[in-house]
Amino acid sequence: MAEIYLAGGCFWGLEEYFSRISGVLATSVGYANGQVETTNYQLLKETDHAETVQVIYDENTVSLREILLYYFRVIDPLSINQQGNDRGRQYRTGIYYQDEADLPAIYTVMQEQERMLGRKIAVEVERLRHYILAEDYHQDYLKKNPSGYCHIDVTDAEKPLIDASNYEKPSQEVLRESLSEESYRVTQEAATEAPFINAYDQTFEEGIYVDITTGEPLFFAKDKFASGCGWPSFSRPISKELIHYYKDLSH
Numbered sequence: 001m002a003e004i005y006l007a008g009g010c011f012w013g014l015e016e017y018f019s020r021i022s023g024v025l026a027t028s029v030g031y032a033n034g035q036v037e038t039t040n041y042q043l044l045k046e047t048d049h050a051e052t053v054q055v056i057y058d059e060n061t062v063s064l065r066e067i068l069l070y071y072f073r074v075i076d077p078l079s080i081n082q083q084g085n086d087r088g089r090q091y092r093t094g095i096y097y098q099d100e101a102d103l104p105a106i107y108t109v110m111q112e113q114e115r116m117l118g119r120k121i122a123v124e125v126e127r128l129r130h131y132i133l134a135e136d137y138h139q140d141y142l143k144k145n146p147s148g149y150c151h152i153d154v155t156d157a158e159k160p161l162i163d164a165s166n167y168e169k170p171s172q173e174v175l176r177e178s179l180s181e182e183s184y185r186v187t188q189e190a191a192t193e194a195p196f197i198n199a200y201d202q203t204f205e206e207g208i209y210v211d212i213t214t215g216e217p218l219f220f221a222k223d224k225f226a227s228g229c230g231w232p233s234f235s236r237p238i239s240k241e242l243i244h245y246y247k248d249l250s251h
Contacts, residue, residue, distance in 0.1 A: 001025060002059050004067060005032055005096035005128050007050035008075040009083025013150035015053045016142040020157035021070055023062030028054045029139060031132045032096050039132055044090040051090050054131065064102055068095070068109040069161055073241055074152040077113055077121035084151025096128040112165075116244070160217070162239050167216035175213060187213050190250070195230025202226075208238070218242055 008014045011029040019027045031039050034049030044051070057067060075083060081092050095106055106125055113121055133139075142148050169175075176184060185191035195201070200209075209219040209232070219234040227233035237243045 001056055002064065003054060003056045003098065004064060004102065005052050005054055005098075005131060006067075006071050007032065007052045007092060007094035007096070008071060008152075009051070009091045009093070010086050010149070010151055011051040011053050011134070011138070012141040012148060013152045013154055014074070015140070016150070017074060017152060017154045017157050018053060018055050018067075018070070019140075019143075020154060021057075021062065021067075023060075024055060024057045024067075026054075026056040029134045029141075030054060031090075031134060033094065033126055033129050037130045037132075041135060041138070045088060048089055049132070050092050050094050051134075052094070052096065052131065064105045065109060066161055066163070068106065069163060069241075070157065071095075072109070072113055073156055073161075073239075075123075077123050078117065078119060080122045086151060092124065093122060094124040094126065096126055096131075098128050100127075156240075159240075160238050162217055162242055164216060164242070167211065167214035169214050179212065183212055193231075198231065200232045201230055203232075209234075216242070 015027045015029050018024050030052055031044060031049035032052035034047040036047050039047040039049050055067060075093050077093060081087060081089050083091050097106060142150060175188065182193055186193055204224060205221065207221045208217050210217050217238050219237055223235045225233055225235060
């Protein structure tokens, strides 16, 4: 077993979210890394503790890297002292570790997030100085109160986690040899294939659509629909973090 402590806004939803992930063995909620070694829910503003979830997990089933990718799926890493509708220092984001051997994985994921967002993120990384267990009524709050407040979609825990680092893009030379001329222009030069006469516009058989250059899974065929636009259309990706949006003013 291994453990990590994660602050990501109101801990009710974050605990329920992590409790649903395969390989997570136990969770609890508490208050971490404040100015003093004791506090309670009413004193958080004075003691500067962060609402935090303890995640105990089986390393043979889910890695620390995967735990962190799940974490970044449901937080806004650019927001300072606010997640969802909750504001204040107690709702800051943070990764608190006990074992320094965790630091390479933590810093790698942090750097990947910053490269993807193009900005420095507001997630603090610190050794866990102390963790005060929260009051009983906070523990498993959403299991006891299924309609209770939650600022995240806890069902995101059930969606496949696709780690982009497992899908390396080949060199341009390899892509030129392996792709058709049209596929190369579309994937590497921002070209667009003709509508209605491309390979997958009217294809609705079962399967998974993948990135032709890396093999990375992108869409389930069950989420494909006939949009009438002449190109394959999907209601959602396999995982929302797979898709990045860019403003295109080229036309």
